[in-house]
């Protein structure tokens with residue numbers, strides 16, 4: 001008997017022995033288990049990723065492609081029988097990368113596999129050619145004195161560490177967002193970093209960088225190209241010269257949009273649980289793992305609930321957020337879709353029971369964290385009884401957020417929960433041309449949907465109050 005089957009047996013015997021106090025709890029647990037088992041047998045999530053990525057390809061924020069995907073989503077969600085399906089527009093300036101290249105010139109001249117950072121600025125038409133100053137670590141750049149990089153291109157080669165919970169990316173993403181600013185502050189005219197990726201394929205990873213005064217054109221090179229620069233430095237045959245070119249630009253102010261749909265609660269429809277993913281993607285791949293997968297997982301989970309003979313007591317709302325990926329010229333800010341959503345609920349925050357997002361790929365769920373005060377609660381015990389048999393462990397650390405698009409709502413006081421996904425491989429393809437549906441295991445998506453559907457039912461068909469249980473600060 002393997003570990004998982006042992007857990008299944010243990011969970012089964014636990015549910016036979018320990019009947020919950022209230023009949024309605026027992027019924028809620030039974031329904032959650034049915035939802036879980038139905039999803040494990042085939043959730044339909046993969047076909048949603050397939051539809052979005054096949055029909056619309058890349059969906060950069062604020063583009064016609066993102067809009068077309070959102071409009072398709074409205075039709076799809078209506079056809080699937082969801083309630084209150086609508087678009088929520090908000091202003092956004094789209095960014096396009098145009099033409100770009102990074103090459104070594106002079107001695108050892110050769111092209112590099114590189115990509116511009118999202119929101120980055122253009123070079124002059126002839127490009128920027130300068131000597132590279134190579135730093136093995138981000139701290140090395142931060143320790144460089146003011147003016148020490150005047151007229152140079154700063155290059156940072158620090159690796160991103162592979163980790164199940166994504167903490168390697170968590171600590172290295174500052175190199176992408178703040179790198180061009182820190183380089184500019186020391187006089188640099190350009191910035192190049194080793195992609196925030198954990199693989200050794202020749203795919204460079206894009207991603208948002210800070211927009212505004214005091215930055216320089218910025219590019220990520222693929223991990224093997226970073227290793228190539230390391231070898232060239234080791235040759236010790238004089239300075240490395242780079243030429244950077246980009247025609248990137250922000251478009252005239254336009255719009256993006258969130259897609260919103262619900263299953264209305266049968267008893268307390270004004271009490272809302274919000275879930276979702278983001279519909280926009282970077283322009284290179286088709287945004288399958290980031291984040292058509294998150295949309296598919298949460299939508300398929302809600303569809304399973306919509307198909308039950310009776311709705312849960314509370315309303316569950318799925319949001320396909322727009323414009324998660326991009327930063328914006330000041331005074332606008334990033335996470336524009338999430339901010340627009342938070343603004344729209346600001347007058348009714350007390351009705352919002354909980355929020356969470358699926359935005360970490362399509363890997364299996366291994367952990368649950370709930371708002372503080374839930375350890376050993378009846379709700380936590382019920383949730384783990386349903387989730388343990390599919391390999392989900394209890395994480396006693398309270399959820400601090402539920403994904404990037406939940407941030408502005410959490411800041412208003414909406415409690416967050418998190419189903420942690422195995423991200424061991426996520427940063428192999430994240431923000432690259434290799435982010436395509438071929439990287440997704442449909443069975444892992446089914447397990448995700450199982451966890452989401454079961455947990456959502458337990459929250460929505462109960463009166464659990466995550467605020468009341470939280471310890472007073």
Ligand code: ZN
Nearest residue numbers: 290291324359
């Ligand atoms: Zn994402």
Ligand code: ZN
Nearest residue numbers: 282290325431
């Ligand atoms: Zn992303």
